[in-house]
Amino acid sequence: xxLIIFLVVGLIAGALASYILGRQQDLLVNLLIGIIGAVVGxxxxxxxxxxxxxLIGEIIIATIxxxxxxxxxxxxx
Numbered sequence: 001x002x003l004i005i006f007l008v009v010g011l012i013a014g015a016l017a018s019y020i021l022g023r024q025q026d027l028l029v030n031l032l033i034g035i036i037g038a039v040v041g042x043x044x045x046x047x048x049x050x051x052x053x054x055l056i057g058e059i060i061i062a063t064i065x066x067x068x069x070x071x072x073x074x075x076x077x
Contacts, residue, residue, distance in 0.1 A: 005055075006035070006038070007031065007035070009034070009038060009055070009058050009059055009062050010031055010032075010034030010035035010037070010038050010062065011027070011030060011031045011034055012034065012059050012062075012063075013033075013034035013037050013038060013041075013059055013062035013063040013065070013066045014029070014030030014031055014032070014033040014034025014035075014037065014066050015030045015034070016059070016063045016066070017033060017034070017037060017063050017066035017067045017069075017070055018030055018033070018070070020063075020067060021067065021070055021071075023070065033066050033069060033070060034062060034063075034066050036065070036066070036069050037062050037063065037064075037065035037066025037067070037068070037069050038058075038061070038062035038065055038066075039065065040065035040066075040068055040069055041061040041062050041063070041064050041065025041066070041068070042061060042062075042065065043065075044064075044065065044068075045061045
């Protein structure tokens with residue numbers, strides 16, 4: 001995956017996760033949450049034997065990972 005696509009997927013995933021959880025974040029925060037979520041989601045999907053074969057699947061996995069990251073971050077604070 002190219003860097004630009006990875007950043008766009010991260011931005012979309014971060015924005016979706018923030019919207020789903022009812023949080024208003026800045027663009028940069030959404031991007032960071034989405035990128036970290038993409039990594040976490042990819043690791044968890046790999047452990048479960050799941051894979052994303054297209055852009056929509058990558059966004060879904062990254063969004064799930066971003067939601068997990070936000071929830072863990074809220075618990076830690």
